[in-house]
Amino acid sequence: MRILIVEDQPDLQRNMARALREELYAVDTASDGEEGLYKAEAYAYDGIILDVMLPRLDGWEVLQRLRKTKSTPVLMLTARDSLEDRVRGLDEGADDYLGKPFELAELFARLRALIRRSAGVSATTLDLGELVLDMKKRTLLRGKQEVPVTAREYNLIEFLALHRGEVVSRMRLYEHLFDEEDASYSNLLDVHVSRIRRKLGKDFILTARGHGYSIPGEHV
Amino acid sequence: MALGGFSYALQRANRLQAIDAGLHSRSTQLAGTLYRRPLGGRPEASPGTAPAAIPMVPRMAALFDEAGPVPHYYLVREARPGGRLLYRSRTAPDLFELPPDADAIPGEGLMRIRGESRELLQVNRGGLVFLVGRNISPELAEVRRQAGRLLLGGAGVLLGGLFASGWVARRSLKPIADISEAAKRIAGGDMAERIQTSESRTELGQLAEVLNHSFDELANAYQRQSQFTSDAAHELRTPISILLTETQSTLHQPRSAEEYRESLEVCLETARSMRELTDGLLAVARLDAGMALNRRDRVDLVALVEACLEKLEPKITGRSLEVKRALNPVVCQGDPVQLEQVVTNLLNNAVSYNRDGGELVVSLRGEGGVVLEVADTGIGISAEDLPQVFDRFYRADKARGDAGHSGLGLAISRQIVEAHGGDLTAQSTPGEGSVFTLRLPLERA
Numbered sequence: 001m002r003i004l005i006v007e008d009q010p011d012l013q014r015n016m017a018r019a020l021r022e023e024l025y026a027v028d029t030a031s032d033g034e035e036g037l038y039k040a041e042a043y044a045y046d047g048i049i050l051d052v053m054l055p056r057l058d059g060w061e062v063l064q065r066l067r068k069t070k071s072t073p074v075l076m077l078t079a080r081d082s083l084e085d086r087v088r089g090l091d092e093g094a095d096d097y098l099g100k101p102f103e104l105a106e107l108f109a110r111l112r113a114l115i116r117r118s119a120g121v122s123a124t125t126l127d128l129g130e131l132v133l134d135m136k137k138r139t140l141l142r143g144k145q146e147v148p149v150t151a152r153e154y155n156l157i158e159f160l161a162l163h164r165g166e167v168v169s170r171m172r173l174y175e176h177l178f179d180e181e182d183a184s185y186s187n188l189l190d191v192h193v194s195r196i197r198r199k200l201g202k203d204f205i206l207t208a209r210g211h212g213y214s215i216p217g218e219h220v
Numbered sequence: 221m222a223l224g225g226f227s228y229a230l231q232r233a234n235r236l237q238a239i240d241a242g243l244h245s246r247s248t249q250l251a252g253t254l255y256r257r258p259l260g261g262r263p264e265a266s267p268g269t270a271p272a273a274i275p276m277v278p279r280m281a282a283l284f285d286e287a288g289p290v291p292h293y294y295l296v297r298e299a300r301p302g303g304r305l306l307y308r309s310r311t312a313p314d315l316f317e318l319p320p321d322a323d324a325i326p327g328e329g330l331m332r333i334r335g336e337s338r339e340l341l342q343v344n345r346g347g348l349v350f351l352v353g354r355n356i357s358p359e360l361a362e363v364r365r366q367a368g369r370l371l372l373g374g375a376g377v378l379l380g381g382l383f384a385s386g387w388v389a390r391r392s393l394k395p396i397a398d399i400s401e402a403a404k405r406i407a408g409g410d411m412a413e414r415i416q417t418s419e420s421r422t423e424l425g426q427l428a429e430v431l432n433h434s435f436d437e438l439a440n441a442y443q444r445q446s447q448f449t450s451d452a453a454h455e456l457r458t459p460i461s462i463l464l465t466e467t468q469s470t471l472h473q474p475r476s477a478e479e480y481r482e483s484l485e486v487c488l489e490t491a492r493s494m495r496e497l498t499d500g501l502l503a504v505a506r507l508d509a510g511m512a513l514n515r516r517d518r519v520d521l522v523a524l525v526e527a528c529l530e531k532l533e534p535k536i537t538g539r540s541l542e543v544k545r546a547l548n549p550v551v552c553q554g555d556p557v558q559l560e561q562v563v564t565n566l567l568n569n570a571v572s573y574n575r576d577g578g579e580l581v582v583s584l585r586g587e588g589g590v591v592l593e594v595a596d597t598g599i600g601i602s603a604e605d606l607p608q609v610f611d612r613f614y615r616a617d618k619a620r621g622d623a624g625h626s627g628l629g630l631a632i633s634r635q636i637v638e639a640h641g642g643d644l645t646a647q648s649t650p651g652e653g654s655v656f657t658l659r660l661p662l663e664r665a
Contacts, residue, residue: 011462011486019469079457101461104468 001046002026006036024151026179033057044175052078067093073114119162160215169212228367243340247352295351459494500628507635550586562633570596590660600650
């Protein structure tokens, strides 16, 4: 899952980004409204954390313009936690609204809910045959045993699982699993896919030649 | 009412007089007639003896207009106790009571009221008692009616007067009642209430206007205060958010010693900025409460400026700024600590909002009054922002999440300067720079 954080306060931005990366998200950041809008329109994010008070272009503007072309889930953050702001935020197209100061745990939970909702999934766990994907804990379980997977591997599995039954193009996978910080070549998709197959079975992920990958099954 | 009562009495007396006069005259006539017309043609009895009977011929009856417009009745009997009733007119009542002692009847006659009739009794020398009576119930009734009317009228006037005066009094007191009602409501917290007044020309109307004006002032002050409190709380949210996220994200998983250290330093810096914010808030609150300047010393402004510049030295060189001075010796009166705060604030801003490699010009003059100018070659302030630059919590870069600047610096500075009897103004050309001008009187009044 790839998230965009648009927040001008450097300490807050840094902390949210770090925490989310540690939660196995791919994270991009922007420090003002213009940069935020640009990135939000250019890349495919699974969720955007958008502060209201931003330099150059405020959060309302960014949201309005973004909504013309994209329906990416947006969680708005604000230090002005009045009722009018909340209502306005939700009415103008934000999917959720969180006032500062907030608890990180709440931020994560709301973000997860947003992503789940936009994938059309309501449960927090996904059944994949003998494996279960726990999206709350962000782990893969075989029975009661946790299956060790790397961050990248988890992300890949989660994305494919949320779109199970669907063939997801490599392009899309690239977009959703890697952020700007990824400079290394470890973002070679195929490497990850084969590693996963080695761990979980050849048919865990199916290849549709020329089209992409998928996890077989009924889309929930 | 008094008038009514008086007029009633007068009328009654008049009527009675008329009635009595009528009674008297008839009685006299009756006596005269009887003596001139002896009975049955017999020779007149000698005075002193009563005739045997007195037939009344119709003609005589007519004389006494029994059936006339004012019917009287007549009775004649022998004066001695147990004497015979000699004559009784048609309408006379049955009873003819003599007062027990006929001698008690005085010469001019006895006037009495019996039931609804007024009667006159007279005794003549012939030993006869004449009674002339008249039913005065109609008269009585009418007088009573009149009295009633007068009474009612009087009462009506009284009540009317009471009501009218009550109404007039209430009307003239109404504005006062309104004012006190409105004041009560406003004191109770309804800040939007005002006194309704349409007549601004009367004294009360003017009072209402003055009060309304005061209420406006009060409401404004109230609003400013609650606005300030909410702004202050709001401002604190940013550093609190930083602390929360910093600590939570650091604690999220095990970290290296270096990472913990860095995180703690961020927390420390944030705590310091919160302190600066709360210090600023307290200063503003104190200045708001009108707490007078603490001290009134002689302040050497040149020394003050130089001291501040020295403190800012690292920042100045860090941004490669060139400092130009034109400082004339000036001494003024005031609170050294507070004035230092102002000068530091101005110089600090000039450094912070400057561009790298830019200029900082400080000039100080003393003729006529103290004029301190601080000019920078920074980003400047736009025309819309300029008037608001001294507002509390106002930041040039509105969305600056930098918790280091409380946005109170200029607001406090201006308050201090004004408390010293001076003023603080700003001019700016966006893109080129800004000039802040501080003016103080040399000698405080």
